[in-house]
Amino acid sequence: MNAVAERYVHLVLALGQHNPDYVDAFYGPPEWKTAAEKEKKSLDAIGAEAAELIATLAKTPNPGEELLQLRREYLQKQISALAARVRMLKVEKLKFDDESRALYDAVAPTFPDSHFDQIIAQLEAKIPGKGPSRTGGSLWERYEMWRKPFVIPKEKLDTVFQLAIKECRTRTLAHVALPPNESFTVEYVTNKPWGGYNWYKGNFHSVIQVNTDLPILIDRAVDLAAHEGYPGHHVYNSLLEKNLVRDRGWVEFSVYALFSPQSLIAEGTANFGRDVAFPSKTERMKFEKEVLFPAAGINASRADEYYAVQDLMKDLSYAGNEAARRLINGQIDENAAVQWLQKYAVMEPARAQQRVKFIQRYRSYVINYNLGEDMVRRYIEKRSGTDSEKRWSEFGKLLASPRLPSGLQEK
Numbered sequence: 001m002n003a004v005a006e007r008y009v010h011l012v013l014a015l016g017q018h019n020p021d022y023v024d025a026f027y028g029p030p031e032w033k034t035a036a037e038k039e040k041k042s043l044d045a046i047g048a049e050a051a052e053l054i055a056t057l058a059k060t061p062n063p064g065e066e067l068l069q070l071r072r073e074y075l076q077k078q079i080s081a082l083a084a085r086v087r088m089l090k091v092e093k094l095k096f097d098d099e100s101r102a103l104y105d106a107v108a109p110t111f112p113d114s115h116f117d118q119i120i121a122q123l124e125a126k127i128p129g130k131g132p133s134r135t136g137g138s139l140w141e142r143y144e145m146w147r148k149p150f151v152i153p154k155e156k157l158d159t160v161f162q163l164a165i166k167e168c169r170t171r172t173l174a175h176v177a178l179p180p181n182e183s184f185t186v187e188y189v190t191n192k193p194w195g196g197y198n199w200y201k202g203n204f205h206s207v208i209q210v211n212t213d214l215p216i217l218i219d220r221a222v223d224l225a226a227h228e229g230y231p232g233h234h235v236y237n238s239l240l241e242k243n244l245v246r247d248r249g250w251v252e253f254s255v256y257a258l259f260s261p262q263s264l265i266a267e268g269t270a271n272f273g274r275d276v277a278f279p280s281k282t283e284r285m286k287f288e289k290e291v292l293f294p295a296a297g298i299n300a301s302r303a304d305e306y307y308a309v310q311d312l313m314k315d316l317s318y319a320g321n322e323a324a325r326r327l328i329n330g331q332i333d334e335n336a337a338v339q340w341l342q343k344y345a346v347m348e349p350a351r352a353q354q355r356v357k358f359i360q361r362y363r364s365y366v367i368n369y370n371l372g373e374d375m376v377r378r379y380i381e382k383r384s385g386t387d388s389e390k391r392w393s394e395f396g397k398l399l400a401s402p403r404l405p406s407g408l409q410e411k
């Protein structure tokens, strides 16, 4: 399998020459990257080689040990997703669900408008101002007005974010053994289609970028710190490097193909990691009220009110998938997608436009966040129940293993 793994890495690097977003991280031998740049393999050649590798893997005898079986299955799925990406770059136009199945090994559930209407009705009651039955502002306008006091002032952003990181790191280190030299740096950037990004550089180091195009609200501090840092992407990548690349010599983990099943695990664990770090709402609220709200200069007595609304907003996250599905399937255009997000995801126009840009660039990748989180949650909770210690150990095991989306649903 080592030989197949090595050829897989070369193929990912080769495909990266055709699709710059494709190689999200690579910290293997630098000359492999230079070779891919020099060779500039054609899409046809990449596709043919992927098919050959899939056939080779199919002939490999069952390795017995569970971790080795997971490794083989991981390679199979990653390579077949790579082959699908090649076909997409050539001609093939896939429907949203077919694309997510081919690239991410999962399909997001579909919800009718009535599902979101019912959540929106609850929000209508919580957000002051004129409701739809009367005249005046639409829900997204009132929501924007209402949540203005919860925006982190720009000059306090780094202080608040560093406090959130420190807390998430302490909570993670109490349960997960990390390489002693692990670290990351934080940068504030603009003009990006995403809110935050973790660039893993290898040697247990990440660069985390936070996009400040739009106001950042107080709940984002812990969300970002947990998702991009501890116990999210930074920890996931560090554990893969430590346990699989260095200890076992599994070179396939030194490259991260963005449009691949691995992304559902990465985004799903990064999102769910927030609830692993803060196993109860009480704990999270205590930290928010005592530390983050004061550091941001925001009135902590309204924290419960704010988070009750955020819980409802989270239930609307699948509205984003619906907008993406319809846009990618050509049922609606860009403007209609912006309108849809304003109505069903309660987004102001600038946020809706940013999201549409994200969808146009990353397409069905959007399901990796909410569906990924739900799949990881079900998998972990099935094994640990509500025992937070057990939850950490199952979570740590998942982060350090090659398990893939369909593998989360088995048993």
Ligand SMILES: [Zn+2]
Pocket: 227, 233, 266, 267, 270
């Ligand atoms: Zn992420």
